[in-house]
Structure formats: structure tokens, C-alpha cells
Amino acid sequence: MDELKLYDTNKIRFNKKLVVQIILHTCYVLIGITMLYPLLWLLLASFKTQAEIFATTNILSLPKKWLISNYIEGWKGFGNETFGTYFLNTIIVASLSALGSVINSSLVGFGFARTRFVGKGILFSMMLATMMIPYPIIMIPQYLIYQKLRLVDTFVPLILPSWLGTPFFIFLVTQFMRGIPKELDESAVIDGCSKFGLYFRILLPLSQSALMTVAIFSFYWRWNDFIQPLIYLNKPKLYTLSIALRLFADPTSVTNWGAMFAMSVLSIIPVFFVFFFLQRHVTQGISTTGLKG
Amino acid sequence: MSRKTSLSKLVDEKLAGYIFIFPWLIGIFGLTMFPMLVSMYISFCKYDLLGSPKWIGLKNFYFLFVQDQKFFTSLRITFFYVLTAVPLRLIFSLIIAMILNRKGLNTGIYRTVYYLPSIIGTSVAVAIVWRELFGTNGLINKFTALFGYQTNITLAGMPETAIWVVILLYMWEFGSSMLIFLAGLQNIPEMYYEAAIVEGAGFWRKFFYITIPLLSPILLFNMINQMIHGFLVFTQVYIITQGGPVDATLVYALYMFRRAFEFQDMGAASAMAWIMLLIVGSLSILVFYTSKYWVHYESKEGK
Numbered sequence: 001m002d003e004l005k006l007y008d009t010n011k012i013r014f015n016k017k018l019v020v021q022i023i024l025h026t027c028y029v030l031i032g033i034t035m036l037y038p039l040l041w042l043l044l045a046s047f048k049t050q051a052e053i054f055a056t057t058n059i060l061s062l063p064k065k066w067l068i069s070n071y072i073e074g075w076k077g078f079g080n081e082t083f084g085t086y087f088l089n090t091i092i093v094a095s096l097s098a099l100g101s102v103i104n105s106s107l108v109g110f111g112f113a114r115t116r117f118v119g120k121g122i123l124f125s126m127m128l129a130t131m132m133i134p135y136p137i138i139m140i141p142q143y144l145i146y147q148k149l150r151l152v153d154t155f156v157p158l159i160l161p162s163w164l165g166t167p168f169f170i171f172l173v174t175q176f177m178r179g180i181p182k183e184l185d186e187s188a189v190i191d192g193c194s195k196f197g198l199y200f201r202i203l204l205p206l207s208q209s210a211l212m213t214v215a216i217f218s219f220y221w222r223w224n225d226f227i228q229p230l231i232y233l234n235k236p237k238l239y240t241l242s243i244a245l246r247l248f249a250d251p252t253s254v255t256n257w258g259a260m261f262a263m264s265v266l267s268i269i270p271v272f273f274v275f276f277f278l279q280r281h282v283t284q285g286i287s288t289t290g291l292k293g
Numbered sequence: 294m295s296r297k298t299s300l301s302k303l304v305d306e307k308l309a310g311y312i313f314i315f316p317w318l319i320g321i322f323g324l325t326m327f328p329m330l331v332s333m334y335i336s337f338c339k340y341d342l343l344g345s346p347k348w349i350g351l352k353n354f355y356f357l358f359v360q361d362q363k364f365f366t367s368l369r370i371t372f373f374y375v376l377t378a379v380p381l382r383l384i385f386s387l388i389i390a391m392i393l394n395r396k397g398l399n400t401g402i403y404r405t406v407y408y409l410p411s412i413i414g415t416s417v418a419v420a421i422v423w424r425e426l427f428g429t430n431g432l433i434n435k436f437t438a439l440f441g442y443q444t445n446i447t448l449a450g451m452p453e454t455a456i457w458v459v460i461l462l463y464m465w466e467f468g469s470s471m472l473i474f475l476a477g478l479q480n481i482p483e484m485y486y487e488a489a490i491v492e493g494a495g496f497w498r499k500f501f502y503i504t505i506p507l508l509s510p511i512l513l514f515n516m517i518n519q520m521i522h523g524f525l526v527f528t529q530v531y532i533i534t535q536g537g538p539v540d541a542t543l544v545y546a547l548y549m550f551r552r553a554f555e556f557q558d559m560g561a562a563s564a565m566a567w568i569m570l571l572i573v574g575s576l577s578i579l580v581f582y583t584s585k586y587w588v589h590y591e592s593k594e595g596k
Contacts, residue, residue: 024392024395027392028392028393028400028403031389031403031407032403032406032407035406035407035409035410035465036406036409038410038419038422038423038426038465039409039410039413039422041422041426042418042422045425059432059435059436104316104317104320107313107314107316108313108314108316108317110313111309111310111311111312111313111314111317112314115309115310115313116306116310117307117308117309117310117311120310123314123318126321127317127321130321130325132517132521132573132574132577133325133329133570134521134524134525134569134570134573135525136525136527136546136549136550136566136569137329137332137566137567137569137570138324138325138328138329138332138566139549139550139553139566140332140335140553140559140562140563140566141327141328141329141331141332141335141563142324142328143553144328144331144335144342144559145327145328145331147342160324161320161324163316164316164317164319164320164323164324165316165317165320165321170317194301194305194309195305195309195313196305196309199313220412223416224413224415224416224417226415226417226527226528226531226532227527227528227550230531231554241417242416242417242528245417245418245421246417246532248421249421249424249532257425260421261421261422264417264418264421264422265418267416267417267418268413268416268418268419271412271413271416272413275409275412279405
């Protein structure tokens, strides 16, 4: 009798566990669908005709006929410039920024993590403080400076800041390098290694994963950046993707919705690929910097 | 020979640090400190980019605080946005992080899917989608049409609801704070919970006495970070509503941008920048200051 009872409660417990699992996974999937819905909508809309996009009966439907024409129309771009130009511009800006961020943050991070100099503490706190300064605060005077230097309508204002250091990235790399055991340096120093040798031979190779995170985020931020290209780039020849996409939505002209959606899809694809192939670095960067903040 | 070695040794020990941080030194003085000083000076000037700045004392501030109605409108909208969007996102991401943090479930794929919007959320493409989803032909009307009702609701087009469309987009990008919380949750030693269960603690007790205290440093970091970003919302509003309808979504950064680059009023715009810096700065200090009452650092226990 007792044995039977025990058996029963176990069975109930087992079933309860299964039910909880099913409920949980249903929740996860529902949230997942909500997360992906806007993107799916965009993807499907990019293959539809104008009339079909705005048919009021469907929340989500496959195109009646998969049209490529939106992509062909959209790629033509505006004036003399095709979307190829905008892509190229965005790639130039984003990759040069990423390169700058990696070089800068590894150098400065090494400086803060592994060298001693007068005023290091103060400078490091200054760096942390500037992390808190929102971009719009310095947006206007920076613009005035670049204007005086005649650098408006070049890529310099978009790329230079990365080469001169983003506090967030410097902080990330400094923390990472501080976590690398000092024993390694000490043995190198005994062998006659200078600080520069230490940087090139030991810290730089060991910091690869942190620098990868820096590269990815720097690339992302520049790829998606809107406000700075909006301020600095006024010639269509120089437009980045985010500015070009906005042109479709210009209130003064008739919008070609299909083309706009098609180009939106294309503009997201590179970000998507970086995300899927380098996901580990992305999530690591987020969680570690968050924790060490 | 010996002079050379001592010189290189000197460089290596005393100066190497400065050499490594040199690029950043140029950056912080050239691109941050100096512009901030310039901006402070210009906030007391009349300057339209064409002539040279003309000193007018406190007139820009007088204009913003007394004459200009939009300044307070934009301040009010931004505060509303920050005070709703940031807590909502934090609570939402904490809930999701907690339900994803269950043992024995493979949640990797969900994490990826939930995190994806954070990566692309700030792009213009997504803002465009958002405008369509909540515009006249948007989601809600399609949804009611499913049940046979023809409605003409446009969340983005109505002054009362427009800001919620932007808040919703902000919520949609909850993935990054979720990941931060998740990493924090995984660092909480399992034995604390086990001990609590032995003591007979229920879910809420465990939540308030273990999870929240141990997560509080991360909560603090997330809060300040999100708050600063919340005050700066620009791109999404610029694309989705352009500040409208009837200035219902005229957030601070957007109004500042307009004062500067559409009205060519660099003086008032610079004054706005400094006011924002003071607001964000004092709020951060306030949060930091109060944090000692609610943020729990484990190392303190040793005292």
C-alpha cells in the first residue's frame, strides 16, 4: 500500500515536471515569435507588391509571387548613386572604425593595465567619467571644430574618434588585461623584454578575444549609426546606408515602399552574419563588461 | 653605451605609459574636454554658424526657460520616456533572464533569438519597420480585421500613444540587459538557494533575499547605463514619428538637434546640451549615492 502511494507521487511529480517544461517552452517560443515577427514581416514585405504590402487582412503572409523587382528598383538608389556606393561607404567607415578601436583600445588598455606613470589614477577616473558623457553633449562643438578644419563632408569625423579612443572599449580591454596573470610578464621582463615587447609579444596575443569583442561592437555601432552621418555627410556620394534608407522615407517624394524594405533587408544582412558567426564574442563582451562595471 | 641603456630604461619605466595612452590623451582633450569648454562658451553666445559667436550672457537660458515652450515639452516627454521605458525594460529583461536561467533546459537558441533585436534594433531599417507596423496600415488594424472589424488605429499617429511606439521599440531590444542579468544570475552560488529551501523559503523570499541583493551591483550598472541612453533617444524618434504628432514625441535630443541644425541656433542648443549634462550627471550621482542603501557587495560581508 505504502509502496503504491510512493510510486503514485513520483509519477505525479514526473508529470508535473513535464507540464512545467512544456509551459516554459511554449512561453519561450511565443516570446521568440514576438521578437522575430518584425524582422519576418520586413523580409516578406520586401518580396511583395505595393498593394500586397498594405492589404489590410493579413498580419503575416507569404507573397503571392516572390518579386525580385523591389531589390532591383531599390539598388538603383538616388540620383547617380546606387546602393553599391552606400554599401561601400558604410563598409569603409565601419571597418576603419573597428580597426581604429582595436589598435587604440589595446594600446591604451595596456597603458592602464601594465605600466606605471604619474597621474594614472586620475586619468583612469577621467576615462570612466567620459564614458558617462552622452554624445549629444559634445555633438555641436565637435561639429564646429570639424567645420573649422574643413572636414565636414569627409569620413574623418566618423572614423577619427575611434582611433583616438572610445572609453567603453578602453575600459573593457583594461579590465581584460588586468585579468591576465602577471607572472607571464615578469618572466619576460627578466629575459630583457621592454614594455613594447611585452605589449606585442604577450599581452596583444593573449587579449584576442577581448579585442574581437571591441572590433565587433565598434563595427556594429558605426554600421547602425545615424546621427553622425546625418550631421556630417551632405553629399549623396558620401551617404552611408542609414542615411540612404531614410531618403526613401522622405516626406516630399512618393515612397517606393517595396524598394525601401528590400534595401532595409540588405542593410541588416551583414550585421546578421557577424552576429551568427561571432556570437560567442558578442555575448561574452556584453556579459563580462556588464559584470565588471 | 651605458647612457643609451639608461635612457631607454628611463623611457621604458617612466614614459612608456604615456606613450601607450597618448592617442587617447589627444582624444580626451581634443574631442571631449575642449569641445565641452567650447560648448560652454557658446551657450552664452548668439551663434548661427555664419558670423562669429556674440556674447549675450544668459539670454539663451532665459529663452529656454521662459520664452520657449518647446524646451519644457521636450524635457517632460524625455523624462516620461526614461521613467517608463527604463524600468519596464529592466523588469522585463530580469523576468526573461530568470525564466531562461533554469537548470536542465537548453535555452541557448532562445537566448540568441531574444538577443538578436538588440544588435539591429538601433538601425534605421528597424525604425522604418516600426513606423509601418504601428502606422495606419499597421499591425493593430490588421489584427482587428482578422475578427471582422475595420479599424483605423494608428498608434504612431496619435499624440496620446505615439511615445509608446518608441517605448515598445526600446523594450524590444531588451536582449543586452537580459544577457547581463543572465550572467549575474549564473554567478549566484547554488548553495544559497539550497540553504533557503532547507529553511523553507518560498519563491518570493528567495527572490527578495537572495536574487535581488546578489544581483544589485548589476542592477545598478544596468540602470545607470540605460538611463543615460534613455535620455539620448534620437534615431528611433527621428525616423518613426519625427517628433510628431503635434510635438508629442519631441524628445530632448531631437529638439536640441533641431535648434542646432535646423534653426542654426548653436547658442541655445549648446545651453541645452549643458542642461542635459547637468541632469544626467546629477541623476547618476543620485543613483550612486542611494546605491549604498540598496546595492549589496559581497566583499563587504567580511567587515
